[in-house]
Amino acid sequence: MGAYSYILAIHIIFVVSWMAGLFYIVRLFIYHTEANDRPEQERLILQKEYAKIEARLWSIITTPAMVLTVAAGITMICLNPGLLQTPWFHVKIGFVLLLLAYHFKCQHILRQLRQGVFKYSSFKLRLWNEVATILLVGIVFTVKLKSAVDWVWGLLGLVLFSMVIMTAVKIYKNYRNRKGI
Numbered sequence: 001m002g003a004y005s006y007i008l009a010i011h012i013i014f015v016v017s018w019m020a021g022l023f024y025i026v027r028l029f030i031y032h033t034e035a036n037d038r039p040e041q042e043r044l045i046l047q048k049e050y051a052k053i054e055a056r057l058w059s060i061i062t063t064p065a066m067v068l069t070v071a072a073g074i075t076m077i078c079l080n081p082g083l084l085q086t087p088w089f090h091v092k093i094g095f096v097l098l099l100l101a102y103h104f105k106c107q108h109i110l111r112q113l114r115q116g117v118f119k120y121s122s123f124k125l126r127l128w129n130e131v132a133t134i135l136l137v138g139i140v141f142t143v144k145l146k147s148a149v150d151w152v153w154g155l156l157g158l159v160l161f162s163m164v165i166m167t168a169v170k171i172y173k174n175y176r177n178r179k180g181i
Helices: 003-037 040-079 081-085 087-114 122-145 148-179
Strands: none
Touching: 003 040, 003 087, 003 122, 040 081, 040 087, 081 087, 087 122, 122 148
């Protein structure tokens, strides 16, 4: 087994860690934002605790996992530069760049919340939370299919998948509103 296989395994492990961090951080943003609806003393305690948990998750898990994911990915390209000649890999890199933009937007939101700035409702954050899922699906299908033609169909499927997820979030919002949750 060559070095490439070991680096690929490391890459996959840190992708999983990075995605877990991205999924959980936005959940924490939602709870942090919803704490504004609590009585003042409870709100202050919750927001202080959410800020502490968010900071730890971001600095100990999410960002290091992102850095190691990218480093392993670059190492794989160095070990197998032929990847750069394949159309599917360009599509994957596009999705990865979008995921990096998502990561840094989450970092921006984290800093805003830390300063007490709440620009997004919990509903908008729920929609935002699904963007990571959509990008993950796009990356996995692109890597698995490895075909320039199949990724076009995959992209259409991804748009449909995105519509289903966004609709589900809206249905859940209506359910929460009816139940008073």
